Amino acid sequence: MTRTLETAGAWLLGLLWILPLAYAFWAAFHPSEFSTHFALTAPLTLGNFETAWNAAPFARYFVNTMAMVTMILAAQLVLCTLAAYAFARYEFPGRDIAFALVLVQLMVMPDVLIVENYSTMSRLGILDSTLAIGLPYMASAFGVFLMRQTFKQVPRELDDAARVEGASALQVLWKVYVPLAVPTYIAYSLVSISFHWNNFLWPIIVTNTVNARPLTVGLQVFSSTDQGIDWSVVCAATLMTSAPLLVAFLLFQRQFVQSFMRAGIR
Amino acid sequence: MNRTASQVHGWLLLLPAAVLLAAFTHYPAVATLWHSFFSTPKPARPAAFIGLENYRTLFDDPVFWQSLSNNFWFALGTIPVSIGLALLMAVWVNGKLRGRAFLRLAFFTPTVLPMIAVANIWLFFYTPQYGLLEQITGAFGLPNHNWLGSQSTALGCLMVVAVWKEAGFFMIFYLAALQSVSPTLYEAARIEGAGPWTMFRRITFPLLMPTTLFVLVNAMINSFRLVDHIVVMTRGGPDNATSLLLYYIYEVGFKFWDSSYAAALTMVLLLILAAAAVVQFGFLERRIHYR
Numbered sequence: 292m293t294r295t296l297e298t299a300g301a302w303l304l305g306l307l308w309i310l311p312l313a314y315a316f317w318a319a320f321h322p323s324e325f326s327t328h329f330a331l332t333a334p335l336t337l338g339n340f341e342t343a344w345n346a347a348p349f350a351r352y353f354v355n356t357m358a359m360v361t362m363i364l365a366a367q368l369v370l371c372t373l374a375a376y377a378f379a380r381y382e383f384p385g386r387d388i389a390f391a392l393v394l395v396q397l398m399v400m401p402d403v404l405i406v407e408n409y410s411t412m413s414r415l416g417i418l419d420s421t422l423a424i425g426l427p428y429m430a431s432a433f434g435v436f437l438m439r440q441t442f443k444q445v446p447r448e449l450d451d452a453a454r455v456e457g458a459s460a461l462q463v464l465w466k467v468y469v470p471l472a473v474p475t476y477i478a479y480s481l482v483s484i485s486f487h488w489n490n491f492l493w494p495i496i497v498t499n500t501v502n503a504r505p506l507t508v509g510l511q512v513f514s515s516t517d518q519g520i521d522w523s524v525v526c527a528a529t530l531m532t533s534a535p536l537l538v539a540f541l542l543f544q545r546q547f548v549q550s551f552m553r554a555g556i557r
Numbered sequence: 558m559n560r561t562a563s564q565v566h567g568w569l570l571l572l573p574a575a576v577l578l579a580a581f582t583h584y585p586a587v588a589t590l591w592h593s594f595f596s597t598p599k600p601a602r603p604a605a606f607i608g609l610e611n612y613r614t615l616f617d618d619p620v621f622w623q624s625l626s627n628n629f630w631f632a633l634g635t636i637p638v639s640i641g642l643a644l645l646m647a648v649w650v651n652g653k654l655r656g657r658a659f660l661r662l663a664f665f666t667p668t669v670l671p672m673i674a675v676a677n678i679w680l681f682f683y684t685p686q687y688g689l690l691e692q693i694t695g696a697f698g699l700p701n702h703n704w705l706g707s708q709s710t711a712l713g714c715l716m717v718v719a720v721w722k723e724a725g726f727f728m729i730f731y732l733a734a735l736q737s738v739s740p741t742l743y744e745a746a747r748i749e750g751a752g753p754w755t756m757f758r759r760i761t762f763p764l765l766m767p768t769t770l771f772v773l774v775n776a777m778i779n780s781f782r783l784v785d786h787i788v789v790m791t792r793g794g795p796d797n798a799t800s801l802l803l804y805y806i807y808e809v810g811f812k813f814w815d816s817s818y819a820a821a822l823t824m825v826l827l828l829i830l831a832a833a834a835v836v837q838f839g840f841l842e843r844r845i846h847y848r
Contacts, residue, residue, distance in 0.1 A: 293753070301649040302656070304642075305663040308721065311678045312666060314689065318681075374574035381567030389571060396582045398834040402782050403803065403826055406810040406819045407585030407592070430577035460566050489671035491785040492803075496811055507673045511789065522681045529674040540669045541662075548665060548729060 318526040325523075339527035343513075346524070348501050349531065352509040355421065359494075359505055360487045363425040364480055371434030371479075376464050378435065379442035380450065396432035405496055412497055423497045424505070428487065434479055441475040442468050478550035481543075488536055506532040586827060593820040604817065611821035621822065623797050624805040627712060631801060632780040634716045635723070640772055642724040644765070647731030648757070664725040672722060676789035679718045680705075683790075705791055708798040715799055718786050723779065727772045734768040735761070774837045781829055802826050 318325075319340065325333040343349070377383070378390055401408060404427075412423040445468055453463045469476075491507040498504045510532050513525045530537075540547050593611050598604040615621050650661045667675060682689045683704040690704060705711050738761065746756045784804040787793060793800035793808065800808075803826060810819035 297649070297652075298654050301654050301660055304646070304649075305656075305660040308725070309663040309666065311675060311682070311721070312670075314682075315678050370574040370577065373570045377567045377570035381563060381570065383564040383567035386567065389575065392583065393574075393578060395586075395834075396578060398778065398830045398837070399582060399586055399827060400778075400782060401581055403823065403830065404582070404585040404589065405807065406816055406823060407588045408581055409810070410816065411580070411585065426577070427581035430574040430581070432578070432582075435574060460570075485669050489669075489673070491671070491673045491788070492807065495788070496807070507671050507785075510671075510673055510677070513677065522684075525677050525681070529677050533670045533674050536669050536671075537666075540666070544662060547669070548661065548732075 315526040315530055318523045319530050321523065323521050323523040339521075339523040340531060342521070342524045343528035343531060346528070347509050347512045349506070349509060349528075351501055352504060352506045352532075355503055356488060356505040356507075359421045359424050359503075360484055362421060363428050363487050364483050366425065366429040367431050367434050367483060368476065368480070370430050371438050372464070372469065374430070374435045375438035375442055376468060378439045379445075393432045393435050396430075397436070401427035402493060405493060408493075409496055419498050419500055419503050421503045424490075424494050424503060427493070431483070434483070437475055437479055438472060441472045445471050477546065481547055481550040485536055589820045589823045589827065592817050593824050595817050597815050597817040611818050614818060615821050615825070620797050620800065620805060621825075624800045624802050625825070627797075627799065628781060628801045631712060631716060631719070632777060634713070635719045635780055636773065636776045638716075639720045639724045640727060640769065640776060642720065643727035643772065644731050644769075646724060646728040647735055648761070650728065651732055651735045664728055666725070667722045668726040668729075670722075672783065672785040673789055675722065676718065676786040679714075679721075679786070680790050683714050706795055708795055711791055711795060711799045715786060715790060718790070719780070719783070722786075723776065727776065730768050730772050731765060734765050738764050770836075774833055777833050777836075778830065781826060802829075 320335050320337070321333045322336050322338065374393070378386065378393075408427050409418075412418050412426070415423075417423045417426075449467050450463055453467050458466065488505075489507060490505075494503075494505050495508045495511070498508060510528055513528050592604075594606060594608060595604040596602075596607050596610070646660075646664045650657050650664065654660065685691060685703040685706065686701065688704075691701065694702065702710070704714050742760050743756055746760060751759070781802060784801050784807065787799055787801060787804045788807075791799040793804055802822070806819050806822045806826065809815050809822060
């Protein structure tokens with residue numbers, strides 16, 4: 292009895308949770324007169340996607356977003372690996388203070404320091420560029436923390452053995468530590484990609500032309516037209532911009548969930 | 558390898574990340590404080606030292622107080638609900654319910670979607686007259702209501718979106734913690750004749766305490782950090798009823814271009830985050846004692 296009730300409750304909540312997405316699918320694939328009117332006989336169409344695609348330079352936005360996400364992730368992986376290696380396996384003066392200073396970023400994220408970071412970008416003369424969107428996020432405290440934890444679990448003996456064979460510090464890092472940390476890298480990458488694909492406030496501040504604008508900022512075109520919003524087109528645009536993440540998520544659901552779990556355990 | 562070389566190597570490895578962190582986290586935090594004591598530079602008039610003038614303005618600024626109290630209510634409304642739901646979801650998904658693969662998918666999907674995109678969908682739900690919510694309430698014969706357009710309901714509507722977006726994310730942390738709870742504890746409890754509710758209250762919940770605190774701090778930071786949906790759904794309106802602190806900073810800094818006042822506002826936000834850090838720090842300490 293309780294079991295049935297529990298299942299029913301869980302399903303009710305599950306359906307409620309998926310409802311907004313289900314609605315978006317409905318509206319996006321049907322003509323706009325059906326966006327508020329549900330009928331099984333409603334004809335399917337891809338016209339909304341076509342309209343949305345032509346309403347803004349989405350091809351460019353896709354390229355921008357991918358470039359931005361790739362650049363940030365590549366920089367994060369390199370920088371965080373090096374720093375984490377230093378914290379995990381080196382003794383140097385000021386290490387603990389430096390680590391505490393790194394952790395500050397877990398609380399004070401770049402998202403909050405928009406005013407000062409904007410003026411820094413302006414002084415550097417790189418406003419409205421992919422680099423400007425990425426720079427504040429490249430040294431990620433979260434990444435350093437996560438990789439340091441992983442590196443600390445690598446047995447010292449492996450490190451020593453490689454050094455005896457004459458490997459340099461960077462070679463040891465590359466040949467011993469990095470291969471053992473692959474699951475952490477995957478986890479971190481998924482978290483980073485979905486964060487930056489979805490990021491909005493900083494990109495909208497720092498970009499002002501189509502040159503560097505990512506998808507999330509491009510999407511705003513639809514909600515900012517106050518008169519006559521065509522909801523079917525909005526839904527189509529919404530699905531279109533989230534599609535790569537959504538498809539990746541559906542394909543790699545298990546890895547996604549496990550990655551977020553792994554990334555969350557500190 | 559000798560000691561000095563090792564020390565130099567350590568710093569060299571750290572250097573690239575340290576430079577970027579200093580430039581985009583530490584420097585701006587300090588510069589925010591510094592600039593909050595100056596006036597905003599204008600083409601004809603360079604920045605001048607004005608002491609606490611910005612803070613005095615802030616103290617007398619009703620919009621600031623409203624944003625702060627909105628943010629407070631927003632946090633108070635979203636954090637407990639999303640944590641409670643996350644725990645419930647995790648227990649359900651972790652159990653042997655029918656179709657839990659679907660449930661996990663349903664709960665977690667909002668997390669991977671862009672806030673800006675889902676805000677668009679929710680915007681439609683709340684649309685006056687023909688929005689989904691209006692159609693449902695209309696079917697029950699309730700009068701029309703402009704959900705996002707009236708001061709009494711707009712913030713609540715945004716809170717619903719935030720809970721919907723975040724609960725699945727927090728669920729993951731609970732799920733991870735639940736899977737590490739030893740089944741022997743439950744077996745022992747069952748032998749003692751404990752019911753499911755007692756087991757939850759006496760075993761699951763206490764063991765999840767560190768996770769709860771971790772999620773709590775994250776939820777708190779997020780409630781002061783995430784304002785994307787406001788830009789799409791209400792732009793702080795009606796009459797500042799949905800303006801959160803960071804959104805107000807964004808408006809002051811990038812719509813009114815008053816950067817020094819925005820700096821003073823940012824200082825308030827930084828203080829709040831520092832308070833969260835203290836909570837986190839205290840909690841980390843305690844967690845070490847647990848082990």
